Amino acid sequence: DTAVSQTPKYLVTQMGNDKSIKCEQNLGHDTMYWYKQDSKKFLKIMFSYNNKELIINETVPNRFSPKSPDKAHLNLHINSLELGDSAVYFCASSQDRQGRAFFGQGTRLTVV
């Protein structure tokens, strides 16, 4: 049973397109996150949701819009994709904001 699952695993798309990445967790956690990992493996938080409410929005272009239809899902929509958006995006969840995070397998986004 996959605890945090995200789809797709790979995404190759052209500049200017709009794409979405989906994430679901079956752990019953209250908090979900999106992280971006660059080519140097640096992991940076983008967004955090607690009980469907946005609680953290780091310095991220407004082309990125998270959506949480319910506590178990946090999707990431990206408009007008740019070359610099190429990275691995990780979804994660935790029981609360102070707890350890469980990560999904990642979505490798390549913008060409």
Next chain:
Amino acid sequence: GESVGLHLPTLSVQEGDNSIINCAYSNSASDYFIWYKQESGKGPQFIIDIRSNMDKRQGQRVTVLLNKTVKHLSLQIAATQPGDSAVYFCAENRGNMLTFGGGTRLMVKP
């Protein structure tokens, strides 16, 4: 800005030896620390954690040491195995979110 850890260095060890991975953090208000392991093509996996009211915690073959005086965290892996080869990250939790260090790549030589 504040940062945790270093840019991605590499630690190469012989199979069977002990490994020590170090991490420096900058926020003295952080109260919870986690070590993660990331294998190629996978997401970070939890290894061990420690709260700021402790200075040592042991797991199976792993030990985390916390030195709050110098804001330093280390992960010790005993009898390193080929399956331990991965990138290791320290992370600190400052109440609302995890902030990750730059990671260390561990390579195990047979």
